[in-house]
Amino acid sequence: MLPTFLLINTIVLLVCIFRPFHRDNVYFTGQAYNKMAWLLGVDVKITTDSSVIENTPYIYIANHQNSYDVVTVCKAAKRGVITIGKKSLIWIPIFGLIYFLSGNIMINRTHRGSAQNSLGKAARRIKDKALSVWVFPEGTRSYGRGLLPFKTGAFRLALETKVPIAMVCVSNTHNKIRLNRWNNGTVSIKICAPQPIDDTKTAREWANSFHQKMKDEISQLDNEHQ
Template identity: 30%
Template sequence: MAPSCFEVILVASILVLPFLYETSRTFRYYFKFLVYYGVVMVNALLLTPYFCFRPYNVRNLVVASSWCRHVNSLLGLRWELRGREHLEKEQACVIVANHQSSMDILGMFEIWPVMDKCTVIAKKEIFYVWPFGLAAWLCGLIFIDRINSDKARTVINEATQDIKDKKIKLWFFPEGTRRNTGDIHPFKKGAFHVAINSQLPVLPVVFSSYYFLCKEEKRLDPGRIIVTTLPPIPTVGLSTNDVEALMEKTRQKMTETLHATNLEIQQSPTANKRHIE
């Protein structure tokens, strides 16, 4: 009995895919992102029925992270957390983190069990990326319209009191746009307005640069990332007149930490070997 067309294609794929993976950096780049997004989407689909029984519960994100964090092993990524004591403290705060890539979510998956109760300010477009968007909504993510700043401000203000009462951490990416350049770019003021208006401390989180990732070169190698949580910056007694100063103080501390951890990783033998390759 002659093999079917499907069987021929399947056998050919099994033979060709490993060859392409080993010989083509571009293929490997897209394949790894396909695995990353695929695992997250499948887990979102599987977990959504469970989340429906406890909707808008931010602890759903801890469950989701326990499933999705295994992507890091598949991609060869190691996340090293420093300043754990600041993250695991049960208190409401405004987390601000640098934003380099969609890979940031993989780092968040690693530290969500430490944070326990944490939600994220996300652009509303993510909600429409189902099943991930639906699962994220059921996990209590706060979606905002970045174009309509008045509406976005209203949504965040309405959520702030609940966040304070339940001691939930509120995560912002104040740079807004993802940039994997080795620097921390100017911040938008939203997170700092929220922190001062609610008198919540600002908790800076710094991801070291993704030296193993380059969109232009289509490169996604195994790598090590240092995640540093800095001591909280208090806002008690500050007013809206202090937003600029608070923002620049935070950015300066995060920039110093980013450069220090980047230098540490660059000097490690493993990182140097990968740069040479």
């Protein structure tokens, strides 16, 4: 798997160097990384609600499980999307440069002022370039602990920009993928209908509301695989 991963990273890096900060770099990267799914013995199936329109700004929120997300959930990234990720990603060899050149926004979660500036930058990208922003609202990988509590950044961003939120719900992959077998089953991803939010609730209240909705959707996806 390592040679394939290095080859794909090399191709993606060259594309990002040739067209740095292009609006579709994240989409291209996600499609490229997903090519490794067959090496993991995983079939990634995506169901997208018909109301999701390509190249329309949304705030995508997705559950974040483990390192395999880079091969599975990345397939769901649409054209014209950028992500918000932790600043330390820049130090990962090759991948960090790809992440930067893809136009993603890096956030320092330990510094409140820096985090606020990053959300402001995301809002400007949405308004000025009609980009979508992808956020993992748990803030970290769950590693089998279930859906962790949501942070409020994605919801504050949606309230500021008046952009709908679209949930990207991924079935459980914890202890389901093993490198020593060829068939690791199906990973189901559901991109739900975008939902506008407003000032009738606070960002925290919206975060709690979407947390329950995503938890229910993930449970339904998991039940389909039983």
